[in-house]
Amino acid sequence: MWLEVKAATRRFEGRAALDGLHFGLAEGEIGCLLGPSGCGKTTTLRCIAGLETLDQGHILCRGELLSGPGVHRPAHQRGIGLVFQDHALFPHLNALGNVEFGLSQLPATERRRRATDLLERVGLADRLDAFPGQLSGGQQQRVALARALAPGPSLLLMDEPFANLDVALRERLVGELGELLRRSGTTALVVTHEQQDAFTLADRIGLIQEGRLAQWGTPYDLYHRPTSRFAAEFVGRASFIPACCDGSGVLQSELGPLREDPHSTHCSGPVDVLLRPDDVVHDDDSPLKARIVERSFRGAEFLYTLELASGRRVLSVVPSHHDHRVGEAIGIRLDTDHVITFPTTG
Amino acid sequence: MSALTRAPAATLVLAVLALPALLPIAATLLAWSSPETGIWAHQLQYVLPRVALNTLLLVFWVGLGSLLLGVGLGWLVAFHEFPGRRVLSWALLLPLAVPGYVLAVVAAGTLDYAGPVQSWFRSAGGPDLRWLQVRSLGGAAVILTLTLYPYVYMLARVAFDNASRTMLEVAMTLGEDQRGHFRRVMLPMARPALAAGLALVCMETLADFGVVAAFNVDTLTTAIYRTWYGLFSLQAALQLAGLLVLGVLAAAWLERRSRGRETYAVTRPERERMPRRRLKGFSAVAAVVVASVVLALAFLLPVWQLSAWAWQHTADLDSRYLDFALRSLGVAGSGALLVVAAALLHGYALAGAGHAWARGLGRLATLGYALPGAVLAVGVFAPLNTLGGLLQGTLVVMFIAYLARFLAVAAGPVEGGLARIHGGLDEAAATLGAGVAARLRRVHLPLLRSSLLVAAILVFVDLMKELPITLMTRPFGFETLAVRIFEMAAEGEWTRAALPAVMIVLVGLLPVYLLSRRLDHVA
Amino acid sequence: MNPARALARVALLLTLVAAPALSADPLVVYSARNEQLIKPLFDRYTRETGIEVRFTTADAAVLIERIAAEGNNSPADILMTVDAGELWRATERGLLRPLKSSVLTSNIPAHLRDPEGRWFGLSMRARTLAYDPRKVDGASLSTYEALAEPRWKGKLCLRTSKKVYNQSLVAMLIAQHGEARTEQIVRGWVANLAAPVFANDTQLLEAIAAGQCQVGVVNTYYLGRILKDRPEFPVKLHWANQGSGGAHVNVSGAGVVATSRQAAAAERFLEWLSAGEAQRFFAAVNAEYPANAQVGVDPLVAGWGQFESSQINLGEAGKLQPQAVRLMDRAGYR
Helix, strand or coil, rough: CCCEEEEEEEECCCEEEEEEEEEEECCEEEEEEEEECCCCCHHHHHHHHCCCCEEEEEEECCCCEEECCCCCCHHHHHHHHEECCCCCCCCCHHHHHHHHHCCCCCCCCHHHHHHHHHHHCCCHHHCCCCCCHCCCCCHHHHHHHHHHHCCCCEEEEECCCCCCHHHCCCCCCHHHHHHHHHCCCCCEEEEECCHHHCCCCCCCEEEEECEEEEEEHHHHHHHEEECCCCHHHHHCEEEEEEEECCCCEEEEEEEEEEECCCCCCCEEEEEEEEECCEEEEEECCCCCCEEEEEEEEEECCCEEEECHHHHHHHEEEEECCCCCCCCCEEHHHHHEEEEEEECCCC | CCCCCCHHHHHHHHHHHHHHHHHHHHHHHHHHHHCHHHHHHHHHHHHHHHHHHHHHHHHHHHHHHHHHHHHHHHHHHEECCCCHHHHHHHHHHHHHCCCCHHHHHHHHHHHCCCCCCHHHHHHHHCCCCHCCCCCCCCHHHHHHHHHHHHHHHHHHHHHHHCCCCHHHHHHHHCCHHHCCCCCCHHHHHHHHHHHHHHHHHHHHHHHHHHHHHHHCCCCCCHHHHHHHHHCCCHHHHHHHHHHHHHHHHHHHHHHHHHHCCCCCCCCCCCCCCCEEECCCCCHHHHHHHHHHHHHHHHHHHHHHHHHHHHHHHHHCCHHHHHHHHHHHHHHHHHHHHHHHHHHHHHHHHHHHHCCCHHHHCCCCCCHHHHHCCCHHHHHHHHHHHHHHHHHHHHHHHHHHHHHHEEEEEEEEHHHHHHHHHCCCHHHHHHHHCHHHHHHHHHHHHHHHHHHHCCCCCHHHHHHHHCCHCCCCCCCCEEEECCHHHHHHHCCCCCCCCCHHHHHHHHHHHHHHHHHHHHHHHCC | CCCCHHHHHHHHHHHHCCCCCCCCCCCEEEEEHHHHHHHHHHHHHHHHHHEEEEEECCCCCHHHHHHHHHHHHHCEEEEEEECCHHHHHHHHHCCCCCCHHHHHHCCCCCCEECCCCCCCEEEEEEEEEEEEECCCHHCCCCHHHHCCCCHHCCCCCCCCCCCHHHHHHHHHHHHHHHHHHHHHHHHHHCCCCCCCCCCCCCHHHHHHHHCCCCCCEEHHHHHHHHHCCCCCCCEEECCCCCCCCCCCEEEEEEEEEEECHHHHHHHHHHHCCHHHHHHHHHHHHCCCCEECCCCCCCCCHCCCCCCCCCCCHHHHHHCCHHHHHHHHHHHCCC
């Protein structure tokens, strides 16, 4: 494991910002930390970077202990790069100067070459002389990235790197970032609250809830096999309908019979079944009807909130050429192989 | 900051505000229209080389000393925790309350051959300290550094106190420890503030007459006075002063050029400050000792000596002293208000001015600070007197001359404060229905309060100490504490001058204390 | 509101209000002589005659510029200075009015006033040698010029050449000996200096007492001031150039400003200052010598004995002052 975070705990004024966090990244992997505001994502990054100390637990990088009981290697000796949320470019240096900042051990020509090279790779070859005040948000982000990458860090941390950018720019930069990181083989950990970016970028996603790791896995796993209700609701959209286990792996619900996911724990008795919007499809021939209560145009599709006969609501994604109005009843059926169940919350 | 003023109005305002400073500057430059060739031949051969060298050396040493002391002490106080830090952090500003000429006289009286220190040494059989020549260029440099370092210290502290913790963390992730960060990030980012402080120090040094006269050091300013008083030629004296002005202009232009296109983006106030390192053992002791020694030399010892002298002459303390004190306070207070208001107008006008030459005009308005006080007074006085007897018996000429001289002092903090007002704030307020006046009152002024207060206090303290302009332009019987010092000192009654000097210092203490409290709150 | 601000506002209002327009009655004096040396005398005049005397103090050069700039609007009636050179300068610029007062011409000796009656010395200030009797035998002292001799090397202390008193001294030497010889003398002085020149005579006297040097040139009243507080002060005076021209003297004097609207009243004031008690007081308050030879001197001053004073007209001090300053620059006398 290139990066190991073991049972990391950090308290602020009695409250635990991190509580027994435990995960790891292999070399070259890109990880993302997802979670609601204030859940501890940024604190995690700061602890790994060495800007905060751990109260308990260990942090290791390339097998070396960086933080642990009685051990805290200062940030400037960790060789871990950090891209800050507001980029934090040095205002008194131009783009080239910023990128060269961490390269002071190299001779001047080598420094210049490396910095220019990086800036070219992020597409800013023509803005070397520009000062931060003269650059746009996206350009600043790229300079910050180049600056963090220049010293060849063993680990790159990024705190909400795309927070202040518009959607189109963000999508493009996410793609570019992924490519840049994979080509250079850099191991990276990115904090973001944009699920879409996490899905695109990450090899592994960690979902953090109140300082604890709710789930650590691939994006696919997180979406299709959430291990907790919180995860299910946070990642992607979720609807729940009650069902009953009959012990043979078949669930009976008001939308028909369902098969339980083999990875899910065997259930017994009443459970709640997780349905994703793409699990509920429009079918004019279906005898099951649901009334449209809300609709949201998404371009290629509509997101309908449907009310079932029982009064329960589910979400459904429907291609947008099926234009129905609120209040209409449409036929639906389930289109899913296996479902995830959770204990009924009551 | 989005401009509240339109370009033509701004230019007009700048022109009006620049007028008080332009009068004396123009007088010095116009004096060249009929150069006194006889005098100049003599000056060039016997006076100018030595005087120019001395002046350059003095400005260099005082600038360097103030920078080292100001930045060093500011760094010590802002980033370290040691016993007495809190008291020292504001006490180190106290030398602002002591006029330079007073400190010089105290030093000469105390450390000279005939003074108590050397006399004691001799009577105790110690070595002959004759070589310790306090009345020299070096001595003047030390005295000026001790009185002027607070300008740099103050601005350095503001810059350091507001230092971005994020910048430190960025630097750390790029491999620099705290020291490296200070050297490569914080200092460069503090450069505008430090440059402003250094500019003030250098201009004060150039214009200083009291210290160099007390120590008999020949500088450009003493040469100006000598040409005027001794050679009976105000014209030639103004011509010399014109050289001074050109020198200052050149230096200012150089500084602007070297600043280049660096844009010092405004950082939003951070939740968290930079951490302070707790000093222990030897380093803690060293810190306390260094700061205390500076404080002792620049403030405590001189004030103690002054008090001792004043004690010998308490008979002088009659009811008139209350008048002197009140007048000093009145002049300093109203002068401060006037100058700060002008500086605020100046700052807004600068932001709104369109052409570069309009901005140049604005910069010119702050150059009065470099002119020796009496020269400036004459430069202002002479043209204004052509207005007839209108202004006699009033304080108008005095205040116009004060404006010319002290706009620079107020302009620095005010411009800094204005720069901190985001354009976005202005625009947000506009969309919420606030007109220009309302925005000024409800958004700008609250945000500017600290800067305005800092500016007011600086000008106040300077006006308390001010002598040459007051002397020349004051109405009859209008005596302030500084004038009193002149009266005593002019005939060599130095110890009698200690009483008004002590009063000036005492009166200045409160504003200086307030200043430091305000600095702690500057966000 | 900040109490200081309130105070400031009140004070400003008061001062603006309290500066009334000038009436014809009060006399206005622009004085380079300090307040404490003149106010008691002016108050006395007011008591005797009911005429108020208003004054402002500043350096003479500044006052002269002020009068010149104010022109016809100048409120000044009298210009009072501490040096003859400054009075000469004022006459050169046409700022002083010639007076034809027999009182003044009989009270003030000819060499202490302007031949054309534009200014009159009111007190005489002698500048002579001071020495440490414990180290120097008074008999070995003779003239200012002799101080340039090599035997005084490392023993001489002087005040700065920037002060007008030394400028006048050198100017009078030029009047007596011509420029070339005077430059020699001054160079000799500079070579004999025991310490860098002093900013004022009091420091100089202290230096002699402390032993930093043995002889110097001072205005007598500085020693007078010290002796008033410390009668046991060891330094003594030696009258220079007795028998070879006399000791150098200067005057603190006054003239009526040309644009004065109360020339007659001003003239009467000067006449009052030139006689009797006023003269005695004018001089005694600062241990100086009254210009009016008929008036007695302060006992302390009398103790220094009679002396022959230079009779060269003090206008020369002003006329030759620029030359003297240039000479001192050339000779390195700072």
